[in-house]
Structure formats: C-alpha cells, structure tokens
Amino acid sequence: MGDEVQIFEEYLKKHALHLTAPRETVLRTIFGTHEHFTADDLIAHLGRAGTPVSKATVYRTLALLSECNLLIEHDFGQGKKYYEHASELQHHGHLYCSDCGRISEFYDPKLNGLQEKIARQEGFDPTHFVVKIYGRCADCTAKRNRREAESTA
Amino acid sequence: MGDEVQIFEEYLKKHALHLTAPRETVLRTIFGTHEHFTADDLIAHLGRAGTPVSKATVYRTLALLSECNLLIEHDFGQGKKYYEHASELQHHGHLYCSDCGRISEFYDPKLNGLQEKIARQEGFDPTHFVVKIYGRCADCTAKRNRREAESTA
C-alpha cells in the first residue's frame, strides 16, 4: 500500500514534479478501494468522500499513474476507459458480461506464451497483450434460464 | 460481393425494413473497398465519391450491418470504433502498432480453443473473443533502429 506512494514519488521526482495534496488524495483513494473503475467513478467517489478533486486533475493524475505503470487502462468498447491496479497478477485476461457489465478476470500462462510467440513471428515488438472474452456471466445466464422457464410454464 | 447484398436484404426483410438507396450505397462502398475503417473514414469516402450519406444514416447502417454479422466492431482504445468485414477468416487477432497506428492480423486456432476452454471454466457463456497485441511493428522498429544508429554515429 505504501509501496505505490513510494514508486509514484520517485517517478515524480525523476520528472521534476511534486507529490501534491490532490495527487496524494487520488493515489490513496485508488489504492485504498477500487478495482476496476472509470474516471467518472473515481471523481464521484472523491466528491462523496469529502475530498473533491477537479476533473482535470483526476485525468492528469490517472495519466501519470499509467505512465509509471501503477495503473493499466482497459477499453471494453463502451466509449470510456477502465483502470485497474497494475500490481495485481500481471497479464491476466478479462471476461466482460454484455448483460450486466460485470468484469471478471482469469489468468492462463499458456495464453501469454502463445501471444509472445505470435508477436515474434510477425516481426512485432510487443509492449502488452489484451485478451477479452465477451458474453454472459453465470449469474445472468441463470437469471435468463429462470425467466425462460417461467414464461414457458 | 453480391453475397453481402443478399444477406443484408434477407435480414432487412425479416425485420420489415427496406434496402433503400442510401443503405445500398453504404453497403457497396464498404464491401467494395475498405478493410479496417472508422465511421468517419466511411463518411468522408462517401462524400468524396459523390454519393454522400448523412452521418445519422451511416451510423444506423453500420449498426444494422453489425447486427446481422456482416461487420465486426473493434476498439483499440482510441475513443472511436473500427469496423471490418466479418466474412474474412473468423476469430483472428489484431496487432496494433502504437507508433504508426497500423493494424495487422494473425490467426491461431490454438488461441481460440484455449479461450473457449477458459470461458467454460469460469461458467461464462461466450459470444466472442478479442485478442489484441500492442507494440511496435517491424517497419517502425527498423525506422527507430536506423535513427538510433545515425544519432550514435
């Protein structure tokens, strides 16, 4: 937890920037609570917590945290970005439920190896891999089955 | 090529819709030329070709074509959607060059099998899989190496 503060501080120092109060508030809020969140989620959360930070500063801080690899950006085609802690197990993939929007995760080392190999074959120098599975989560499938059973009954 | 027209026409008929002139123009333009394109690309192309179609209609037609599985939507985190013909080899992955924005493709059946398996393990009912590799393409890597060699010389 204090780990991120240190990494961020070092990164800032290296770029002649300062760990200001708003930046620290954003940092602590992110690493104290959320998992997969959007900029808007974060802004609302900060407001509710009585430590509002302006939209501009939140976006600027998110960019900084992505640059120093504390956060990872994700896009599920919703026209907005999701963020998550980069510290968690690396290179995991995501399951996105098109019904309820829930995001879950999986990890498979074979997948990573395979992707690395493919990139090399194509003469591509990869920085990161993205695997997303879209569909319906177990809960939504169950709900739908129940509803169908009822309507047929 | 006539194939898409037929599929689209059938889909429209099934939903009590008509294959109107603007829709046909859009359809023929898409399947006559482009590969990976954005809505904006398409609108500009239609304008230049002397067969302008309004933004609203283009977006509406793109939605229809996606619904009947003639087009696939892609998101590379650029805040806009890319489209491509769905008829091409299915379930291929994409390599996106962060330097020049070029999009290339690859196909690996092992990858597809693996994803299917993972989804089932998680109790997930998958509709489609997305694999994207971000990094630097061969050209951009070569360019960068050349520039580096020069600056060191």
Added chain:
DNA sequence: GTGACATTGAGACTCAGTCTCAGTCTCAAC
C-alpha cells in the same frame, strides 16, 4: 524575497456517437 516553473480548478472545447423531428417514401388495404 524573487523568479522560474509546476499545479490547480473552472469551464470552454473537441469529437465520436446518439437523438429528435419534420418532411418523404413504401407498401398494403381499400
């Protein structure tokens, strides 16, 4: 303290995409 420069929040702005609406077209029923 002073000057160079980093930082901030408010709000203007951008840009992809959606929505509204009035006018037009299609087609089947009469």
Added chain:
DNA sequence: GTTGAGACTGAGACTGAGTCTCAATGTCAC
C-alpha cells in the same frame, strides 16, 4: 389511385468522455 401506418432520411441539436486554456496559487532554488 387514395390513404394511412409506419419505415426512412438528413440537418442539426445533443450527450458524454476526455482535453485544453488560463488566471490564480504553490513550490523551490537562489
């Protein structure tokens, strides 16, 4: 061939995520 239900269209208003601007403020090295 007239009519009415409802599909279709383009212009442009609108939305919403994200970026940019700018004047006021903070930080630090000297």
